[in-house]
Amino acid sequence: DIQMTQSPSSLSASVGDRVTITCQASQDISNYLNWYQQKPGKAPKLLIYDASNLETGVPSRFSGSGSGTDFTFTISSLQPEDIATYYCQQYDNLPTFGPGTKVDIK
Amino acid sequence: EVQLVESGGGLVQPGGSLRLSCAASGFTVSSNYMSWVRQAPGKGLEWVSVIYSGGSTYYADSVKGRFTISRDNSKNTLYLQMNSLRAEDTAVYYCARVRVVRAFSFDPWGQGTLVTVSS
Numbered sequence: 001d002i003q004m005t006q007s008p009s010s011l012s013a014s015v016g017d018r019v020t021i022t023c024q025a026s027q028d029i030s031n032y033l034n035w036y037q038q039k040p041g042k043a044p045k046l047l048i049y050d051a052s053n054l055e056t057g058v059p060s061r062f063s064g065s066g067s068g069t070d071f072t073f074t075i076s077s078l079q080p081e082d083i084a085t086y087y088c089q090q091y092d093n094l095p096t097f098g099p100g101t102k103v104d105i106k
Numbered sequence: 107e108v109q110l111v112e113s114g115g116g117l118v119q120p121g122g123s124l125r126l127s128c129a130a131s132g133f134t135v136s137s138n139y140m141s142w143v144r145q146a147p148g149k150g151l152e153w154v155s156v157i158y159s160g161g162s163t164y165y166a167d168s169v170k171g172r173f174t175i176s177r178d179n180s181k182n183t184l185y186l187q188m189n190s191l192r193a194e195d196t197a198v199y200y201c202a203r204v205r206v207v208r209a210f211s212f213d214p215w216g217q218g219t220l221v222t223v224s225s
Contacts, residue, residue, distance in 0.1 A: 097153065
């Protein structure tokens, strides 16, 4: 099974800061990598698919990049409404999620 | 509007059974891949099961042999039959549509239903 790691596990940043989260797969997954945002008490929401494609309606301050085993998720200018936990998810044979990164405001 | 609504969660004793339902609107369940994902309290997301449009089913090792995913095309509803439940199955269970052409991403998600396994 493919294992996913994310770093950091949590971070605090100021409004307007650039925030970067990394996700690493235990083997090559090409670009089969998606990113989700989950706010407390809510279902996850798809933000990025195929590593770098922005889901319709998602603000352009969110972006993703990478391929193979190493991926990056970026919020270009952190907003108060971005407080959430962010998960990466791979699909090679069967899907698995990363452990999540909790983002809050400093 | 594309929407998923789960139901059927609750408190069940270890070793017991429960069936979750996920009613879909705005799209046809049988024409899509559909999945269940769970989240234990305070923990991350764990994929549980998927049913392909052709009917093939797959499970996480943690539930294989105990859980069964199915669908009722006439009701446009997805199910998860959970047997031999354990304390570690306690979680919020979400159903989600799988978008195969978009890296097997999950969208949309239901609101979730809480399953608590405890004596």
